Amino acid sequence: MNSSTLQTPIEYLKGVGLSRAEVLKKDLGIYCFEDLLKHFPYKYIDRTRFYKIKEINADLPYVQVLARLTSKEILGEKHTKRLVVQAIDDTGTIELVWFQGIKWIEKTLILGKVYILFGKPGMFNGKAQMAHPEAEPFGIETQRKGNLTLQPAYNSTEKLKQFGLDSKGLQKLIAQLIDQHLKDIHENLPLYILNKFKLADRAIAYRNIHFPADAIILNEATHRLKFEEFFLLQLKLLKNKQLQTQKFKGNIFNIVGNYFNEFYHHKLPYTLTNAQKRVLKEIRQDTQRGSQMNRLLQGDVGSGKTVVALMSMLIAIDNGFQTCLMAPTEILANQHYQTIKELVGDDFVEVGLLTGSTPKKNRKVLHENLENGNLKILIGTHALIEDKVQFKNLGFVVIDEQHRFGVEQRARLWAKNNIPPHVLVMTATPIPRTLAMTLYGDLDISIIDELPVGRKPIETLHLYENQRLRMFGFMKQEIAKGRQVYVVYPLIKESETLDLKNLTEGVEVMSIEFPLPQYRISVVHGKLKPVEKQFEMDRFIKGETQIMVATTVIEVGVNIPNASVMVIENAERFGLSQLHQLRGRVGRGAEQSYCILISNHKLSRDGKIRLDTMVKTNNGFEIAEIDLQLRGPGNIEGTQQSGVLDLKVANLVTDQQLLIMVRVCVINIFEKDPQLVSPENQILHQTLKSKNDGVSWDKIS
Ligand code: ADP
Numbered sequence: 001m002n003s004s005t006l007q008t009p010i011e012y013l014k015g016v017g018l019s020r021a022e023v024l025k026k027d028l029g030i031y032c033f034e035d036l037l038k039h040f041p042y043k044y045i046d047r048t049r050f051y052k053i054k055e056i057n058a059d060l061p062y063v064q065v066l067a068r069l070t071s072k073e074i075l076g077e078k079h080t081k082r083l084v085v086q087a088i089d090d091t092g093t094i095e096l097v098w099f100q101g102i103k104w105i106e107k108t109l110i111l112g113k114v115y116i117l118f119g120k121p122g123m124f125n126g127k128a129q130m131a132h133p134e135a136e137p138f139g140i141e142t143q144r145k146g147n148l149t150l151q152p153a154y155n156s157t158e159k160l161k162q163f164g165l166d167s168k169g170l171q172k173l174i175a176q177l178i179d180q181h182l183k184d185i186h187e188n189l190p191l192y193i194l195n196k197f198k199l200a201d202r203a204i205a206y207r208n209i210h211f212p213a214d215a216i217i218l219n220e221a222t223h224r225l226k227f228e229e230f231f232l233l234q235l236k237l238l239k240n241k242q243l244q245t246q247k248f249k250g251n252i253f254n255i256v257g258n259y260f261n262e263f264y265h266h267k268l269p270y271t272l273t274n275a276q277k278r279v280l281k282e283i284r285q286d287t288q289r290g291s292q293m294n295r296l297l298q299g300d301v302g303s304g305k306t307v308v309a310l311m312s313m314l315i316a317i318d319n320g321f322q323t324c325l326m327a328p329t330e331i332l333a334n335q336h337y338q339t340i341k342e343l344v345g346d347d348f349v350e351v352g353l354l355t356g357s358t359p360k361k362n363r364k365v366l367h368e369n370l371e372n373g374n375l376k377i378l379i380g381t382h383a384l385i386e387d388k389v390q391f392k393n394l395g396f397v398v399i400d401e402q403h404r405f406g407v408e409q410r411a412r413l414w415a416k417n418n419i420p421p422h423v424l425v426m427t428a429t430p431i432p433r434t435l436a437m438t439l440y441g442d443l444d445i446s447i448i449d450e451l452p453v454g455r456k457p458i459e460t461l462h463l464y465e466n467q468r469l470r471m472f473g474f475m476k477q478e479i480a481k482g483r484q485v486y487v488v489y490p491l492i493k494e495s496e497t498l499d500l501k502n503l504t505e506g507v508e509v510m511s512i513e514f515p516l517p518q519y520r521i522s523v524v525h526g527k528l529k530p531v532e533k534q535f536e537m538d539r540f541i542k543g544e545t546q547i548m549v550a551t552t553v554i555e556v557g558v559n560i561p562n563a564s565v566m567v568i569e570n571a572e573r574f575g576l577s578q579l580h581q582l583r584g585r586v587g588r589g590a591e592q593s594y595c596i597l598i599s600n601h602k603l604s605r606d607g608k609i610r611l612d613t614m615v616k617t618n619n620g621f622e623i624a625e626i627d628l629q630l631r632g633p634g635n636i637e638g639t640q641q642s643g644v645l646d647l648k649v650a651n652l653v654t655d656q657q658l659l660i661m662v663r664v665c666v667i668n669i670f671e672k673d674p675q676l677v678s679p680e681n682q683i684l685h686q687t688l689k690s691k692n693d694g695v696s697w698d699k700i701s
């Protein structure tokens with residue numbers, strides 16, 4: 001795209017000026033010509049067909065009819081004053097009514113002439129009617145003005161309307177921009193790609209998405225621009241991936257030594273699933289290549305990601321490197337620490353824990369052991385990167401539940417070594433395929449698509465609030481069998497006090513229903529200090545309490561196999577992935593586990609779908625797709641930092657196939673011509689360089 005012209009500040013467009021420019025910037029984020037060009041219609045009004053008057057009914061959207069004016073008169077007084085015009089075609093009569101601008105309109109309408117009447121139809125006394133239609137004399141002139149097409153409708157704001165920039169006003173500006181600057185919209189895709197995928201020319205596509213002559217032309221234009229959006233995003237992601245591989249030499253882990261073998265043969269308490277083995281192999285291959293690994297590990301809740309991470313770390317240690325594992329919360333970090341300590345046993349490998357609550361004294365020892373290389377595995381929260389932690393030789397980093405970490409933080413970890421460590425990112429629950437391709441498009445992806453054998457699927461039940469007694473009874477049954485129960489309350493940031501109130505009331509009810517000394521209850525919420533939280537968690541872990549009442553602090557990763565019931569209060573207030581993540585806290589032992597979703601009687605449509613989905617399936621990959629459909633990418637964690645939200649035409653839900661196709665296409669381009677040196681790919685250098693292409697690139701890398 002010709003940056004010099006299309007980057008021109010919007011105030012310089014004829015008819016805009018300073019004050020309109022101000023509002024365009026503020027209300028719509030339109031700063032330059034190109035921004036306006038990319039202010040696409042949100043819908044089109046079909047002006048390609050004319051309705052006959054007898055076809056009209058009140059259920060129709062905006063329609064146009066071709067009719068001859070037969071009478072006009074001003075009726076009523078003061079507030080009821082109105083202009084009523086009768087018009088006919090060969091099928092009937094329609095009544096047109098105006099309440100405003102009466103005098104002027106009355107003057108301009110010419111009786112006996114045929115008009116194009118456009119508006120929202122209604123019925124009054126069994127007669128077709130239109131209030132405030134657009135009325136335009138029919139003639140050759142109308143056709144030339146391109147009015148008999150799909151008419152674009154643009155988002156505007158109250159403020160913009162005051163400046164004459166309603167949908168129509170914007171349309172005029174855009175029409176003028178396209179008239180004057182069509183030649184400045186340059187192609188950015190190689191010709192052979194255009195041919196191969198039968199894509200419309202770029203400038204034409206821009207014109208036609210705003211002013212399509214018909215639905216077919218609109219489709220062609222939209223398709224081309226969707227392709228372009230996905231293409232640019234993938235081009236940059238894959239280019240970045242390539243750069244990382246070239247720029248960063250990677251540590252080479254060429255031996256599998258004692259640490260790994262000893263663990264594998266003598267300590268691992270179960271057989272790995274095939275999926276776990278496959279992923280380990282993928283990581284092995286990556287870390288022998290001599291370039292830095294950036295890999296995303298996707299697996300459903302309980303699929304056993306932790307042990308894969310640990311075994312990868314052991315290989316790093318075998319090769320003389322230190323490793324670290326970063327978790328999003330202290331509880332999780334603690335738990336990983338416990339799990340890993342337990343898995344590796346005593347006198348095997350030095351494992352340390354560093355969180356916000358690590359005492360100064362311990363910190364000092366940790367720092368020393370990190371710097372002299374004795375400490376091989378450091379587990380912690382983001383204290384790991386904020387702290388002035390220095391490793392002797394950090395070679396492998398695991399980031400658990402990455403979406404809570406900024407990408408920027410990932411980069412800070414790299415900076416802790418001359419040669420950046422290999423990075424393994426683990427997601428808490430699966431993310432949809434299209435999101436993985438865009439959000440993590442610069443990472444390689446490994447998938448654990450298999451649960452350890454012998455897991456019984458969790459049974460999920462949806463109960464309404466007034467069925468709570470039934471639930472209490474069930475809880476008692478399970479507790480009598482020696483099981484433990486979670487009861488979770490939603491936590492919504494905006495009203496933490498309210499949530500706490502919910503939880504406190506819940507605890508009160510519960511302590512009457514489950515009285516001491518027979519029953520004991522742990523309570524964990526965000527207002528507790530980390531040590532207090534840990535204390536309560538520990539009581540539950542040790543089995544001293546049978547019920548754990550908590551807010552969502554326990555959401556991610558907590559692993560207590562004896563807990564077999566997960567009760568979720570106000571379940572309708574949770575998102576799908578959160579519900580699934582919470583449910584994943586049970587079903588970790590050999591016992592049959594249950595998830596009970598308690599909700600209000602009043603459910604929104606989406607709320608109902610969420611709960612039904614939970615009852616219907618345990619499959620996290622399936623749930624992730626439905627979640628994306630319900631919420632759209634904008635509300636899914638992590639997307640804010642990616643280029644995903646800048647997609648204006650393409651849609652991650654409905655355009656999945658296209659995205660997959662485009663990604664393959666870009667991968668092929670890089671495979672055939674890694675440096676894009678061939679003449680036909682020259683254009684892509686320009687494309688990669690262009691800044692304002694809808695992808696906020698600095699935020700991604
Ligand atoms: P997640 O993928 O959700 O992080 P975890 O790593 O916490 O899952 O593993 C869930 C549970 O499954 C743990 O209790 C772990 O010990 C167990 N586990 C992991 N791999 C296997 C396996 N191959 N066979 C049996 N149990 C396993």
Ligand code: MG
Nearest residue numbers: 305306400557
């Ligand atoms: Mg986990």
